[in-house]
Amino acid sequence: MKRMLQILTIFVVVVALASPVVAASSRKGKKVFKKSCKTCHTRKGEGGKLSPLAKTMAQWRLYFKKDQHSDKPEIWQGMSEKDQQNLLKFFLDFALDAEQAETCG
Secondary structure, eight states, X not given: XXXXXXXXXXXXXXXXXXXXXXXXXXXXHHHHIIIIITTTSSTTSTTOOOOGGGSOHHHHHHIIIIISSTTSHHHHHTSOHHHHHHHHHHHHHTSTTSTTOOOOX
16 A cells, blocks of 8 residues: 555656646747747857757756756746747757657758
C-alpha cells in the first residue's frame, strides 16, 4: 500500500509539472518565435542565429526557468505566459535530443 501511494504521488507531481507544456502548442510557439525572436536571432542578427537545435530539452527547460532572456529581459517580460509556454513547447519538440528535431525554418 505504501509503495502504491509513493507511485501515485510521483505520478501526480510529474503531471502537475508537465501540464503547462502539455497544454501548450508547438505550432503556436513557432509563430511566437517568428514574430518575437527571429528578428534578432538570425545569422547576422544582434542575438545570433538560434534554433531549437541549439540545446537539448533539459537545457531549454533550464533556460526558460532560470535565464528568461536575461540579456534583454523586456523581451521576456513583454510576452504573455501562454506565449512563453508555447515557445517552450516549440523548443522542446524540436530540441537537439527530441525525436522530431529539425530547424525552425
